[in-house]
Amino acid sequence: MGFRDIHCHNLALLAKQAWRLFDQPNSLCATILRAKYFPDGNLLGVVLKKGSSASFGAKLSNLDEQGPEHNEVVWNVIWKLQAPAKVKKILRKTLHGALPCRMVLADRHIKVSGLCPVCGVASKDICHMLFRRPRAMEVWQNLGLLHDVERACLLDMAGSAVLDFLLVCAKQQNRTLDHGLLSETFAIAAWYIWWERRQIVNGKPAQNPKHSATCIRAMIARFSTACNHRASIKGWICPPLGLVKLNVDASFDGDSLSGSMGAVIRDDKGHFIAAADESIPSCPDAHVAEAMAQRLGLELALSYGCHRLVVNANNLEVIDTMKKGAQSATLTAAVYKDCLGLSTEFIRIEYDHCHREANQVAHIVAAISKSAPPRIWDDDPPLDIVRLLVSNVNPITIIKCCLFVKKKKRGSKGTLRVTKLQLYFEAGFIRSS
Structure with a gap:
């Protein structure tokens, strides 16, 4: 064998033997040396006396006296x-x-x-x-x-x-x-x-x-x-005065090739107007589900007489397609054609891409519709989105929202609707009239 430095090699072997005394304290060698040199078990605190073994002294000379916490600071x-x-x-x-x-x-x-x-x-x-x-x-x-x-x-x-x-x-x-x-x-x-x-x-x-x-x-x-630098969370923003905002979203399950979609409409003060959800039993991909959610939202807005609309979705491809005249050569061509026909019924309509954080309400509505028939809510939104509806408009009242809901969840189902109406009134979601 060839060694670049035989002295360093010998030091490494001695240090390894000393390490074995720590790693195997119950071995025969460690037991004998502990009985003779360090009966208290503190190998680092050993003070060699006259007549001590030279081999044991060589092992101690290669120990780090400062211990493993040296230079920790x-x-x-x-x-x-x-x-x-x-x-x-x-x-x-x-x-x-x-x-x-x-x-x-x-x-x-x-x-x-x-x-x-x-x-x-x-x-x-x-x-x-x-x-x-x-x-x-x-x-x-x-x-x-x-x-x-x-x-x-x-x-x-x-x-x-x-x-x-x-x-x-x-x-x-x-x-x-x-x-x-x-x-x-x-x-x-x-x-x-x-x-x-x-x-x-x-x-x-x-x-x-x-x-x-x-x-x-x-x-x-x-x-x-x-x-x-800390990135700010971009939440939901109220639409301009006189307009209403439509948030749409969809979910897609690639294993079952099914999906669900949801839409929520709020006015320029953040007041809840309506929401709808629907499951999609057969869906080829996520893009089709997002386009169908767009169509569901436009139909919902027309049914409630909302003719000045701002459409928000966190799918950039859908928003860009609608801005460019709903022209598409994909599987969604027929759905976009329906959306284009519906959009002509509005006096004013705008399409804006939003971040996922600003579209959480529509995301939750779409998620809860996976195993349910089509539903529409007006004036009384689903309980799952109450906290987000309140926090989007007035974050301070979110604590009050949670207290109301938790308190009434323990009671009967008949009192739950009263609880939400009381909550909306206090948070400013419905007017006293």
């Missing part, structure tokens, strides 16, 4: 950083002393020069590359952090230890700079200096250190803004 800092994944990857390599530089390669017996290829004077280790190189120090100075870096370099010569100290101290101080938190600044600046060094080694022109500091600040600010 700095790793928590790294994983919680608001920084790109590529930055965290370089930080991880740096803390493990595995960031590729000439001294690291030389330590692994690769024949390369240990001098820095940029300045050509000092040895190119991790500390020199990120913190002690003249150009790197100018970047830190432009960021206003040179004093912190110099103080960390005085404590330890290893680049991994310097970075560890900077990140942990930044977390403990919890300082905030103009462009972001201090810990993010140290992390992204270290990555950017390493990236620029690679550009220089590959023969590409280097930036001015002042410009590099500006790029670091911009990168921190942009990523922090992206991390703090």
